Amino acid sequence: MLKKRLLEALITTEHLEFDLSEGTSMDSAGLQLLILLKREALAREKN
Amino acid sequence: MDEELTSLFVNECRDQLLAMEDGLLCLEQDPENADSIGAIFRAAHTIKGGAGVVECQFMERFTHKVENVLDKLRNGELPVSGELCTLILECCDHLGALLEVFANGLPQPAPEVQARGDVLLNRLTERFLLDAPTAASEVHLPVEHADEVETSGGGIVNTDAWHISIRFGTEVLKYGMDPLSFLHYLCSLGEITAIETITDGMPPAGLMDPECCYLGFEIHFQTRASKAQIEQVFEFVRDDCTLHILPPNSKIDEYLKLIDQLPEDSMRLGEILVRAGALTQSELDDGLRAQCRARQSADDSPSIGRVLVEQNVVHQVVVEAAASRQAAVGEKKTVEARMIRVHADKLDHLIDLVGEMVISGAGANLLAQRSGQSELLESTSVLLRLVEDIRDAALQLRMVQIGETFNRFNRVVRDASLEMGKSIELVITGAETELDKSVVEKLGDPLMHLVRNAIDHGIEAAEVRMARGKSPTGTLRLNACHDSGSVVIEVIDDGGGLPKEKIRQKAIDKGLIDAGATLSDNELVNLIFEAGFSTAEQVTNISGRGVGMDVVRRNIQSLRGSINVDNTEGQGATFTIRLPLTLAIIDGFLTGVGRAAYVVPLESVVECIELSEVGEKRNYLNLRGEVLPFLRLREVFAIGGELPARQNVVIVQFAGQKAGLVVDTLLGEFQTVIKPLGTLFKHLRGVGGATILGSGEVALILDVPALVKRVSSLETLSHRKLSPATH
Numbered sequence: 160m161l162k163k164r165l166l167e168a169l170i171t172t173e174h175l176e177f178d179l180s181e182g183t184s185m186d187s188a189g190l191q192l193l194i195l196l197k198r199e200a201l202a203r204e205k206n
Numbered sequence: 207m208d209e210e211l212t213s214l215f216v217n218e219c220r221d222q223l224l225a226m227e228d229g230l231l232c233l234e235q236d237p238e239n240a241d242s243i244g245a246i247f248r249a250a251h252t253i254k255g256g257a258g259v260v261e262c263q264f265m266e267r268f269t270h271k272v273e274n275v276l277d278k279l280r281n282g283e284l285p286v287s288g289e290l291c292t293l294i295l296e297c298c299d300h301l302g303a304l305l306e307v308f309a310n311g312l313p314q315p316a317p318e319v320q321a322r323g324d325v326l327l328n329r330l331t332e333r334f335l336l337d338a339p340t341a342a343s344e345v346h347l348p349v350e351h352a353d354e355v356e357t358s359g360g361g362i363v364n365t366d367a368w369h370i371s372i373r374f375g376t377e378v379l380k381y382g383m384d385p386l387s388f389l390h391y392l393c394s395l396g397e398i399t400a401i402e403t404i405t406d407g408m409p410p411a412g413l414m415d416p417e418c419c420y421l422g423f424e425i426h427f428q429t430r431a432s433k434a435q436i437e438q439v440f441e442f443v444r445d446d447c448t449l450h451i452l453p454p455n456s457k458i459d460e461y462l463k464l465i466d467q468l469p470e471d472s473m474r475l476g477e478i479l480v481r482a483g484a485l486t487q488s489e490l491d492d493g494l495r496a497q498c499r500a501r502q503s504a505d506d507s508p509s510i511g512r513v514l515v516e517q518n519v520v521h522q523v524v525v526e527a528a529a530s531r532q533a534a535v536g537e538k539k540t541v542e543a544r545m546i547r548v549h550a551d552k553l554d555h556l557i558d559l560v561g562e563m564v565i566s567g568a569g570a571n572l573l574a575q576r577s578g579q580s581e582l583l584e585s586t587s588v589l590l591r592l593v594e595d596i597r598d599a600a601l602q603l604r605m606v607q608i609g610e611t612f613n614r615f616n617r618v619v620r621d622a623s624l625e626m627g628k629s630i631e632l633v634i635t636g637a638e639t640e641l642d643k644s645v646v647e648k649l650g651d652p653l654m655h656l657v658r659n660a661i662d663h664g665i666e667a668a669e670v671r672m673a674r675g676k677s678p679t680g681t682l683r684l685n686a687c688h689d690s691g692s693v694v695i696e697v698i699d700d701g702g703g704l705p706k707e708k709i710r711q712k713a714i715d716k717g718l719i720d721a722g723a724t725l726s727d728n729e730l731v732n733l734i735f736e737a738g739f740s741t742a743e744q745v746t747n748i749s750g751r752g753v754g755m756d757v758v759r760r761n762i763q764s765l766r767g768s769i770n771v772d773n774t775e776g777q778g779a780t781f782t783i784r785l786p787l788t789l790a791i792i793d794g795f796l797t798g799v800g801r802a803a804y805v806v807p808l809e810s811v812v813e814c815i816e817l818s819e820v821g822e823k824r825n826y827l828n829l830r831g832e833v834l835p836f837l838r839l840r841e842v843f844a845i846g847g848e849l850p851a852r853q854n855v856v857i858v859q860f861a862g863q864k865a866g867l868v869v870d871t872l873l874g875e876f877q878t879v880i881k882p883l884g885t886l887f888k889h890l891r892g893v894g895g896a897t898i899l900g901s902g903e904v905a906l907i908l909d910v911p912a913l914v915k916r917v918s919s920l921e922t923l924s925h926r927k928l929s930p931a932t933h
Contacts, residue, residue: 185386187379188417194408
């Protein structure tokens, strides 16, 4: 679900920013999702 | 307790103690020498193991403590120091004492021996086991700055950090395992100095399943943990990941060192690598499976070493070291398997029997000659040749290299020079020279005295040497070589030499010579071999008790040898010992004088000539333009009777001097079994022993060195009579 929401958010905007300051930890699944998103953003020439 | 086992342990233990001592002396000279540390440790370990087998608890306990210190030394936790070497050497001495206790069948060491051991153990504990100045703790690990990590997937690392390359399997998240938690756990072992996340395996967004894992990491990791410990971090995920752990460069050296120090057991290559820590068991299992697969798919079966290198789990150089170690151990085992320890008594018995066989053979030959039957003569001559070969082979069994005796002096020189506050280097040459075991055994004491004398009286203190324009470090040489059937052993020092004037004065004081006596330099310095002679102004622990050199000469003479000294005042002295190769059977040259037979050792015979007309009073002849002094054996041994029509001269040589021995008849070569003369004939000059002829008669063996000396002293005497002293 989260993957779908994040990819949709990337498609609909030019500039996407995550505020993770409230998060205390992240697991590998979260990390690889962020990596995926970063890769997609670069592929679409977004930041 | 099995007597044979006990004897084996005692002999083995003596060898190991010598190995320990040699290793310690080498280590003191070269503290970086890992081979020496390995050798010392292995020797101590073998002693401890052996002591355990023979249930010698007091030795086992003591060695265990020594081994603890050696282990710290081997692991770099203790620096090599003079104090440490000295203490371990003392422990070696104590182990030697404990071994004697065990060898004598005593259940426990005497209280004073026990107390000495306790003192040593306390010193070991206090100095090196409690607050040991840990070398490793003083050395900070070189922290690798965070280099950019490149995706390698398992290449060889050229940095000084571990390189961990891991690719997690896609299913790990579903199994409830989080890769990041493994990395956190890894940090408990050390420090990640650089990390790169690898996502090459992640599919396009549409195909990416968030519940699958696509992560991999390339990690630079600083730790003191072993490869196995690092691998253990990933134990739960081991089957679901691809893991390569590559050691830092410094670790490779450590592996090489560890491989070298492994006990000399027959091990397979993989086992060696696992024991050294260069490979983990699971890496080896993977490698063996890969080798098995390769074997099934192709005719060519790759070696396990090649498979492991191809899998990038171990460096080529480490595999090569393990392979050569394996080969070396195999070779040593093969050599050891070809060696056999035999009790010396059995050899002595064999030599005795061979001696009897030689005499019987000579008897048979004599009878054959008398019978005049050519077939019998031929048969006995073949038999004699075979007996000769058996004699040589039997004597060869008792031949040992002198190196072992020489090497003992490393310790003597070290300890004595420390005690005297001198700097002395011992140089050993010709250690491979072989001589009869019975001679070697009796040579230890005289050599010890000569070496101690050289250290004490010969080599000067560093400041004196420098003032004389010499190197502050003195050199003491021990040399051995073969020279015309004899073994020559030299003890050479570059010290101050023998003080001729002091010797002269001392000899006059002791009444050894008259005040007006005219002596050559050689005669003068050789006075030191007279009884009770010592010029030391201060009696020290090393030597100078004044009972030495005459005992040295007596000991050497009892071995049918001789000793003399060559001296250059201010430059040093050379003591030369000449010994026969064996004390049992020799090749002799049989001669006859009147009705008696005499044997001249063949090794000293140069040639034989007929004695042409010389005057009764003359004792020299013209040998191709050379003056050759001679002795008439008839006169020497007071043999009466008619002179034969023709006399012969056997020309002998010893220590570069030639002399003639006038005999009646030359009877030819003769295998001579040396039978010692009884104590009654101890003072007989010119005779070294006796032998039994084929006829059963006794023949005397001539002592050529003594006769040559007699000739030369007679010559010197007549020379002096001709040219009276001018002072």
